[in-house]
Amino acid sequence: MTELAPLCCGVAARLTDGREIYPRRTDLHHKLIYKCDRCGAYCGCHPGTTKSLGTPANSETRRARSDFHDQVFDPLWKTAVITGGYTVRDEREANRIRKAARNRLYVYLANHLGISRDDCHTAMFTIDHIRRATEILKDVTYLDIRAWHRALYRSKGKAA
Numbered sequence: 563m564t565e566l567a568p569l570c571c572g573v574a575a576r577l578t579d580g581r582e583i584y585p586r587r588t589d590l591h592h593k594l595i596y597k598c599d600r601c602g603a604y605c606g607c608h609p610g611t612t613k614s615l616g617t618p619a620n621s622e623t624r625r626a627r628s629d630f631h632d633q634v635f636d637p638l639w640k641t642a643v644i645t646g647g648y649t650v651r652d653e654r655e656a657n658r659i660r661k662a663a664r665n666r667l668y669v670y671l672a673n674h675l676g677i678s679r680d681d682c683h684t685a686m687f688t689i690d691h692i693r694r695a696t697e698i699l700k701d702v703t704y705l706d707i708r709a710w711h712r713a714l715y716r717s718k719g720k721a722a
């Protein structure tokens with residue numbers, strides 16, 4: 563029994579995991595996910611629990627997530643080497659910079675959306691999250707995010 567299962571289409575969603583929902587995303591295979599077998603909508607869980615994150619997402623939400631990834635989120639971190647003005651020696655270093663940029667972008671988004679970093683994953687975003695995230699990242703460059711991140715750690719250093 564999964565008492566915490568969210569309702570969708572008038573019935574409790576079924577608890578499954580990332581192997582069923584994201585077969586090609588091995589990094590998401592361990593994620594617990596609730597799926598509605600009536601309409602195919604799904605949603606993730608808070609890390610380490612069976613407590614659902616929001617409500618199951620239908621195809622409209624999944625399309626919005628995909629568009630957000632392609633048009634807003636990915637371009638910001640994927641171009642970080644160029645927009646950040648880095649000089650890289652090889653592809654490995656470029657990858658490391660892109661990975662750090664992606665993480666900073668998530669920290670930035672989580673902070674501005676008012677959610678925890680663990681809950682901040684585009685695969686878990688609702689239409690509302692996407693709308694707000696798109697607004698938050700409008701006119702924001704990777705340099706802005708890097709500067710914000712630096713200021714955040716400087717203030718944390720002072721507080722400690």
Ligand SMILES: [Zn+2]
Nearest residue numbers: 570571598601
């Ligand atoms: Zn449903």
